[in-house]
Amino acid sequence: xxxxxxxxxxxxxxxxxxxxxxxxxxxxxxxxxxxxxxxxxxxxxxxxxxxxxxxxxxxxxxxxxxxxxxxxxxxxxxxxxxxxxxxxxxxxxxxxxxxxxxxxxxxxxxxxxxxxxxxxxxxxxxxxxxxxxxxxxxxxxxxxxxxxxxxxxxxxxxxxxxxxxxxxxxxxxxxxxxxxxxxxxxxxxxxxxxxxxxxxxxxxxxxxxxxxxxxxxxxxxxxxxxxxxxxxxxxxxxxxxxxxxxxxxxxxxxxxxxxxxx
Numbered sequence: 001x002x003x004x005x006x007x008x009x010x011x012x013x014x015x016x017x018x019x020x021x022x023x024x025x026x027x028x029x030x031x032x033x034x035x036x037x038x039x040x041x042x043x044x045x046x047x048x049x050x051x052x053x054x055x056x057x058x059x060x061x062x063x064x065x066x067x068x069x070x071x072x073x074x075x076x077x078x079x080x081x082x083x084x085x086x087x088x089x090x091x092x093x094x095x096x097x098x099x100x101x102x103x104x105x106x107x108x109x110x111x112x113x114x115x116x117x118x119x120x121x122x123x124x125x126x127x128x129x130x131x132x133x134x135x136x137x138x139x140x141x142x143x144x145x146x147x148x149x150x151x152x153x154x155x156x157x158x159x160x161x162x163x164x165x166x167x168x169x170x171x172x173x174x175x176x177x178x179x180x181x182x183x184x185x186x187x188x189x190x191x192x193x194x195x196x197x198x199x200x201x202x203x204x205x206x207x208x209x210x211x212x213x214x215x216x217x218x219x220x221x222x223x224x225x226x227x228x229x230x231x232x233x234x235x236x237x238x239x240x241x242x243x244x245x246x247x248x249x250x251x252x253x254x255x256x257x258x259x260x261x262x
Contacts, residue, residue, distance in 0.1 A: 111215030
Protein backbone atom coordinates (compact mmCIF):
# COMPACT_ATOMS: atom_id res chain seq x y z
CA UNK A 1 0.00 0.00 0.00
CA UNK A 2 2.86 2.40 0.88
CA UNK A 3 4.38 1.80 -2.54
CA UNK A 4 1.02 2.48 -4.19
CA UNK A 5 0.65 5.80 -2.36
CA UNK A 6 4.18 6.80 -3.33
CA UNK A 7 3.50 5.96 -6.97
CA UNK A 8 0.28 7.95 -7.02
CA UNK A 9 2.04 10.87 -5.34
CA UNK A 10 4.77 10.95 -7.96
CA UNK A 11 2.13 10.86 -10.67
CA UNK A 12 0.32 13.87 -9.28
CA UNK A 13 3.60 15.77 -8.96
CA UNK A 14 4.43 15.03 -12.61
CA UNK A 15 1.07 16.35 -13.75
CA UNK A 16 1.53 19.58 -11.80
CA UNK A 17 5.09 20.14 -13.07
CA UNK A 18 4.33 19.39 -16.71
CA UNK A 19 3.53 21.75 -19.52
CA UNK A 20 1.03 22.21 -22.33
CA UNK A 21 1.65 22.58 -26.08
CA UNK A 22 -1.28 23.29 -28.44
CA UNK A 23 -3.69 21.92 -25.85
CA UNK A 24 -1.67 18.73 -25.31
CA UNK A 25 -0.41 18.16 -21.76
CA UNK A 26 3.15 16.82 -21.38
CA UNK A 27 4.37 15.16 -18.17
CA UNK A 28 7.41 17.45 -18.14
CA UNK A 29 7.64 21.05 -19.30
CA UNK A 30 9.26 21.70 -22.68
CA UNK A 31 10.03 18.05 -23.38
CA UNK A 32 8.43 14.99 -24.93
CA UNK A 33 9.13 12.08 -22.58
CA UNK A 34 9.19 8.69 -24.30
CA UNK A 35 9.60 5.40 -22.42
CA UNK A 36 11.33 2.34 -23.86
CA UNK A 37 13.44 -0.63 -22.81
CA UNK A 38 17.07 -0.34 -23.92
CA UNK A 39 18.76 -1.74 -25.88
CA UNK A 40 16.78 -2.75 -28.97
CA UNK A 41 19.05 -2.18 -31.95
CA UNK A 42 18.56 -0.58 -34.39
CA UNK A 43 15.30 0.90 -33.09
CA UNK A 44 16.64 2.38 -29.84
CA UNK A 45 20.01 1.92 -28.16
CA UNK A 46 22.83 3.90 -26.57
CA UNK A 47 25.73 4.62 -28.92
CA UNK A 48 29.43 4.89 -28.02
CA UNK A 49 28.96 8.59 -27.21
CA UNK A 50 26.30 7.75 -24.62
CA UNK A 51 23.43 9.11 -26.72
CA UNK A 52 20.19 7.18 -27.29
CA UNK A 53 19.75 6.74 -31.07
CA UNK A 54 17.83 4.54 -33.51
CA UNK A 55 15.02 4.37 -36.03
CA UNK A 56 12.24 4.82 -33.45
CA UNK A 57 14.19 7.66 -31.86
CA UNK A 58 14.42 9.47 -35.20
CA UNK A 59 10.64 9.25 -35.69
CA UNK A 60 9.94 10.41 -32.14
CA UNK A 61 12.29 13.35 -32.66
CA UNK A 62 10.16 14.43 -35.63
CA UNK A 63 7.18 14.72 -33.26
CA UNK A 64 9.23 16.55 -30.62
CA UNK A 65 10.39 19.04 -33.24
CA UNK A 66 6.80 19.47 -34.44
CA UNK A 67 5.74 20.28 -30.87
CA UNK A 68 8.72 22.60 -30.38
CA UNK A 69 10.14 20.68 -27.41
CA UNK A 70 13.19 18.48 -26.80
CA UNK A 71 13.05 14.67 -26.75
CA UNK A 72 13.84 12.75 -23.56
CA UNK A 73 14.05 8.93 -23.55
CA UNK A 74 13.49 6.94 -20.34
CA UNK A 75 14.41 3.23 -20.12
CA UNK A 76 12.37 0.90 -17.91
CA UNK A 77 11.07 -2.67 -17.73
CA UNK A 78 9.16 -3.54 -20.91
CA UNK A 79 6.19 -4.96 -19.04
CA UNK A 80 5.73 -1.63 -17.25
CA UNK A 81 5.10 -0.11 -20.67
CA UNK A 82 2.94 -2.78 -22.32
CA UNK A 83 0.83 -3.15 -19.17
CA UNK A 84 0.05 0.60 -19.21
CA UNK A 85 1.56 1.08 -15.73
CA UNK A 86 4.11 3.61 -17.00
CA UNK A 87 1.33 5.84 -18.33
CA UNK A 88 -0.82 5.44 -15.22
CA UNK A 89 2.14 6.67 -13.14
CA UNK A 90 2.74 9.60 -15.55
CA UNK A 91 6.26 8.41 -16.30
CA UNK A 92 6.02 9.25 -20.00
CA UNK A 93 3.90 10.78 -22.74
CA UNK A 94 4.49 8.02 -25.28
CA UNK A 95 6.40 4.74 -25.52
CA UNK A 96 8.41 3.02 -28.26
CA UNK A 97 10.30 -0.22 -28.68
CA UNK A 98 9.51 -1.97 -31.92
CA UNK A 99 6.17 -2.80 -30.33
CA UNK A 100 3.94 -5.15 -32.30
CA UNK A 101 0.29 -4.12 -32.29
CA UNK A 102 -1.60 -7.00 -30.68
CA UNK A 103 -5.13 -7.47 -29.38
CA UNK A 104 -3.75 -8.32 -25.93
CA UNK A 105 -1.67 -5.13 -25.70
CA UNK A 106 -4.56 -3.00 -27.00
CA UNK A 107 -6.44 -3.92 -23.81
CA UNK A 108 -3.87 -1.92 -21.81
CA UNK A 109 -2.54 0.79 -24.16
CA UNK A 110 -3.52 2.54 -27.38
CA UNK A 111 -1.34 2.45 -30.50
CA UNK A 112 -0.44 4.93 -33.21
CA UNK A 113 -1.03 4.08 -36.85
CA UNK A 114 1.29 1.22 -37.95
CA UNK A 115 4.72 2.50 -38.97
CA UNK A 116 6.77 -0.70 -39.60
CA UNK A 117 6.15 -4.20 -40.98
CA UNK A 118 7.89 -6.98 -39.04
CA UNK A 119 8.40 -10.73 -39.34
CA UNK A 120 9.99 -13.15 -36.90
CA UNK A 121 13.54 -14.30 -37.66
CA UNK A 122 15.74 -17.16 -36.46
CA UNK A 123 19.28 -16.05 -35.54
CA UNK A 124 21.82 -18.89 -35.49
CA UNK A 125 25.53 -19.35 -34.97
CA UNK A 126 27.27 -20.42 -38.18
CA UNK A 127 28.91 -23.19 -36.12
CA UNK A 128 25.67 -24.58 -34.70
CA UNK A 129 24.54 -26.50 -37.77
CA UNK A 130 21.04 -25.07 -37.49
CA UNK A 131 19.08 -23.82 -40.50
CA UNK A 132 15.47 -23.98 -39.27
CA UNK A 133 13.29 -24.71 -36.27
CA UNK A 134 13.23 -28.34 -37.42
CA UNK A 135 16.98 -28.58 -36.61
CA UNK A 136 16.47 -27.58 -32.98
CA UNK A 137 15.28 -30.89 -31.50
CA UNK A 138 16.74 -31.29 -27.97
CA UNK A 139 18.52 -27.91 -28.33
CA UNK A 140 18.02 -24.58 -26.56
CA UNK A 141 16.18 -21.72 -28.31
CA UNK A 142 16.55 -18.19 -26.92
CA UNK A 143 13.68 -15.68 -26.78
CA UNK A 144 13.10 -12.31 -25.14
CA UNK A 145 10.51 -12.05 -22.40
CA UNK A 146 7.15 -10.39 -23.17
CA UNK A 147 7.74 -10.35 -26.93
CA UNK A 148 5.82 -11.76 -29.87
CA UNK A 149 8.91 -13.84 -30.65
CA UNK A 150 8.53 -15.57 -27.29
CA UNK A 151 4.86 -16.22 -28.01
CA UNK A 152 5.74 -17.75 -31.38
CA UNK A 153 8.57 -19.85 -29.94
CA UNK A 154 6.51 -21.24 -27.06
CA UNK A 155 3.66 -22.05 -29.44
CA UNK A 156 5.92 -24.28 -31.56
CA UNK A 157 8.15 -25.79 -28.81
CA UNK A 158 6.25 -29.06 -28.60
CA UNK A 159 6.18 -29.41 -32.40
CA UNK A 160 9.96 -29.02 -32.81
CA UNK A 161 11.06 -30.41 -29.40
CA UNK A 162 13.39 -27.57 -28.40
CA UNK A 163 13.85 -26.05 -24.94
CA UNK A 164 12.75 -22.39 -24.62
CA UNK A 165 15.26 -20.14 -22.80
CA UNK A 166 13.96 -16.69 -21.83
CA UNK A 167 16.21 -13.57 -21.69
CA UNK A 168 15.37 -10.20 -20.16
CA UNK A 169 16.63 -8.16 -23.10
CA UNK A 170 17.78 -8.38 -26.70
CA UNK A 171 21.51 -7.87 -26.03
CA UNK A 172 21.69 -10.80 -23.61
CA UNK A 173 19.81 -13.03 -26.05
CA UNK A 174 21.87 -12.28 -29.17
CA UNK A 175 25.15 -12.51 -27.26
CA UNK A 176 24.10 -15.95 -26.02
CA UNK A 177 23.89 -17.11 -29.65
CA UNK A 178 27.45 -15.97 -30.36
CA UNK A 179 28.67 -17.55 -27.11
CA UNK A 180 26.99 -20.88 -27.88
CA UNK A 181 24.80 -20.74 -24.79
CA UNK A 182 21.76 -21.32 -27.02
CA UNK A 183 21.67 -22.97 -30.45
CA UNK A 184 19.52 -20.16 -31.88
CA UNK A 185 17.31 -17.23 -30.92
CA UNK A 186 14.03 -15.94 -32.29
CA UNK A 187 13.07 -12.27 -32.53
CA UNK A 188 11.87 -9.54 -34.84
CA UNK A 189 13.62 -9.41 -38.22
CA UNK A 190 15.00 -5.87 -37.85
CA UNK A 191 17.12 -6.44 -34.71
CA UNK A 192 18.12 -9.98 -35.79
CA UNK A 193 19.36 -8.81 -39.21
CA UNK A 194 21.12 -5.80 -37.65
CA UNK A 195 23.00 -8.07 -35.21
CA UNK A 196 23.94 -10.64 -37.88
CA UNK A 197 25.31 -7.92 -40.18
CA UNK A 198 27.69 -6.81 -37.42
CA UNK A 199 28.56 -10.28 -36.07
CA UNK A 200 29.63 -12.49 -39.00
CA UNK A 201 29.75 -15.56 -36.73
CA UNK A 202 25.95 -15.48 -36.92
CA UNK A 203 23.28 -15.36 -39.64
CA UNK A 204 19.52 -15.19 -40.05
CA UNK A 205 18.61 -18.73 -41.10
CA UNK A 206 14.81 -18.52 -41.36
CA UNK A 207 12.01 -15.96 -41.25
CA UNK A 208 8.34 -16.38 -40.39
CA UNK A 209 5.73 -14.02 -41.84
CA UNK A 210 3.52 -13.36 -38.85
CA UNK A 211 1.86 -10.27 -40.33
CA UNK A 212 3.09 -8.03 -37.51
CA UNK A 213 2.99 -4.22 -37.55
CA UNK A 214 4.75 -1.89 -35.12
CA UNK A 215 3.06 1.03 -33.41
CA UNK A 216 3.97 3.65 -30.83
CA UNK A 217 2.05 3.46 -27.53
CA UNK A 218 0.14 5.87 -25.30
CA UNK A 219 -2.36 5.74 -22.46
CA UNK A 220 -5.66 4.04 -23.23
CA UNK A 221 -9.03 5.79 -22.76
CA UNK A 222 -7.39 9.17 -22.22
CA UNK A 223 -8.43 12.32 -24.11
CA UNK A 224 -4.99 13.92 -23.84
CA UNK A 225 -3.29 10.78 -25.16
CA UNK A 226 -5.80 10.73 -28.02
CA UNK A 227 -4.66 14.22 -29.02
CA UNK A 228 -0.99 13.26 -28.83
CA UNK A 229 -1.47 10.10 -30.90
CA UNK A 230 -3.41 12.14 -33.47
CA UNK A 231 -0.55 14.63 -33.70
CA UNK A 232 1.95 11.77 -34.04
CA UNK A 233 -0.05 10.12 -36.82
CA UNK A 234 -0.07 13.42 -38.73
CA UNK A 235 3.72 13.73 -38.34
CA UNK A 236 4.28 10.14 -39.52
CA UNK A 237 2.05 10.66 -42.56
CA UNK A 238 3.93 13.84 -43.47
CA UNK A 239 7.28 12.03 -43.10
CA UNK A 240 6.13 9.36 -45.54
CA UNK A 241 5.00 11.93 -48.08
CA UNK A 242 8.12 14.10 -47.98
CA UNK A 243 10.67 11.24 -48.03
CA UNK A 244 11.92 11.64 -44.45
CA UNK A 245 10.64 8.22 -43.40
CA UNK A 246 12.37 6.50 -46.35
CA UNK A 247 15.65 8.33 -45.65
CA UNK A 248 15.71 7.28 -42.00
CA UNK A 249 14.73 3.71 -42.98
CA UNK A 250 17.66 3.48 -45.43
CA UNK A 251 20.02 4.87 -42.78
CA UNK A 252 19.20 2.20 -40.19
CA UNK A 253 18.36 -0.83 -42.37
CA UNK A 254 20.58 -0.30 -45.41
CA UNK A 255 17.80 -0.42 -47.99
CA UNK A 256 14.63 1.42 -48.96
CA UNK A 257 11.32 0.42 -47.42
CA UNK A 258 9.17 -1.76 -49.63
CA UNK A 259 5.84 -0.51 -50.95
CA UNK A 260 4.14 -2.87 -48.52
CA UNK A 261 5.90 -1.34 -45.48
CA UNK A 262 4.13 -1.15 -43.12
